[in-house]
Structures are given as C-alpha cells and as structure tokens.
Amino acid sequence: VELHAFDNLLEVWGDGQMIASHPRRLHPGNSTAAEHMPERHRHHQQWTPGRLKNWAAGVGPDTLTWVSERLAEKTHPEQAYRLCLGLLSLTREYPSERVNNSCRLANTEGLNRLKQIKSILKNNRDLVPADGDLHPSQELPQEHENIRGPRHFH
Template identity: 40%
Template sequence: YHVEVERHRYSVPHALVGQVIEARITTAVVELMHRGQRVASHARNSRQGGFTTTATHMPAAHRAHMEWTPTRLIHWGTSIGPATAEAVTRLMAENRHPEHGYRACLGLLSLAKRYGKGRLEAACTLALQIGACQYRHVNDILKNNRDQSAPTVAGEWVSPDHAHVRGPGYYQ
C-alpha cells in the first residue's frame, strides 16, 4: 500500500493495492490520485529508501501491530510473573530493534492461553536458569512437562574409600 515516488515510498489506502495510482508532485507536496480523485497527500520527503505512512491507510492488522510497544509487552509479562517479564525483556534485547522481537514475545505470552499462567511462569523460570528464553525452548519445556518435575538437586559428592586413593603421606 505504498507508491514509490523518486525513491521514497508514500502510503495510499490499502484497498487500492494493485490499482493504478497517479502522482502529482510539487516542491512541498506529493498528491496521489486514483481515477482523478485525490486519495492521499503527503509532505514531500527527499530521503531515498524511506517511507511516509498514514495510519489510516494501513490494514487493521498492521495498525494493531503499531500499538505494541516494549513497555506494553513487558507489562503483559509482568501480569503473568517476574520470570515471564524477564524472558520477554531478554527476547526483545536479542534484536537490534525491539520491534523485531514482538512476534516472538507475543508467541511466548500466548502460551499462557494453552498452558495457564502458572505453568508459563514456571517454564520461564527454568528457561532463565538454563539461559534459553526463546519461544521454542519455553514451548518444549511446557510440552514435555519439564516445568512440573521437581528439579534434581545433586548432593555434595564424596569419593568412596578404596585402595587406589593416595593418602597425604604419598605427597611428603
């Protein structure tokens, strides 16, 4: 739903995708026309490769995606528990641009619908302990019920007495 004019892209209503659009260009404004009717008007931008987008031109799904922010996703994670919030924070930190981690975060948070908030929080706690916060790791923990098994605590190991153990006299 963008039209390229002098190597810059300007939005038009998404309903016009695939239609022929004409551009009327002045020094300050780019007007986009469809069948003689002006459908969009944007301030002219000389930045090559850039985008100028009006939110009303976007499909509903794209507008909804714009409403997501790192703060909103972390807040949602916090409503489940501190480990989930930390997992969401780490998922976003893995990307140069936090927006690139939104889908992974939404996938992680959606696991609460299938498994419940308590199990998701337990799975995120385990995932943080092993340093694997990606969606697929948390999903595998939940799928294999690893979040419900008691963690095995290894006691302190003591070497058994046997003939091959050298005593302190050996090193004198």
C-alpha cells in the same frame, strides 16, 4: 515503476500515475503509514515495550526476564512484539505458573525461541523439579538390593 526522491518526499509512479507518496525521513526508522500496513501489523502498533513488560510481570518474574531480554536483543523492540505476544498468549492455554516456570527453565538454559518454550510446556518439563529443588525425602536411596556395584561389571 519509478521512484522520485525529493528532499522531504518520496513518490512511486507507475504507468504515468502516482501510486504512493510518503514523507522522507532523514533519520533511521520506519515511516510506513498505518493505513498501508496489513491489519495484523496495525494491531501490533497498539503495543509498547512497557505494556508487554506489565503483562509479563503479571505472569511472573521469570516471564518478565524472558520478555525483557527478547525486547532488548532486537535493534527495534517492535521486531520482538510478535514473539512476546506469542509467549504471553500461552496463558490462555496454560496456567500462569506453568508459563513462568517454563520461562525460568528457558532463562537458565539460554532458550530464546517460542517453539522451545512450547516444547517445555507440552512435555511437562516445567513440572519436573530442578535437582536443587528436591526435598531430602524425595531423593533415591543410594544403598538397596538392586544396586550391584562395580564388581558386577567385567
């Protein structure tokens, strides 16, 4: 395979025939023609950071925070689309409230992987109230017959 690079054009040649031709970009970024992309990559082109954030906001404020942070930490937001779509599609399997609660936990604990959020949901960690969220009547009594105290241990 040979690559012929001109000022405004790149050509790929193989066995004496031109295989592909692309306009040359002089500034950073992707220049892949949509028709050369796999179908699933073309599907992602319809998404924008704004559209993902709108969907996330509909799920809840903690989901919006998680999605916004994933988009911001990538050099190109498009690199986070699959991750964000994976998170948002969890609303097909779980109620929005649970997905948002799992994002709250993820934001608090600094979790940025979809696998970690799925684990939170699978193990129902989003349903356990945070320590500060316990109502006084839910707290365990500190004085009862089963508490042995320090003198019980040698």
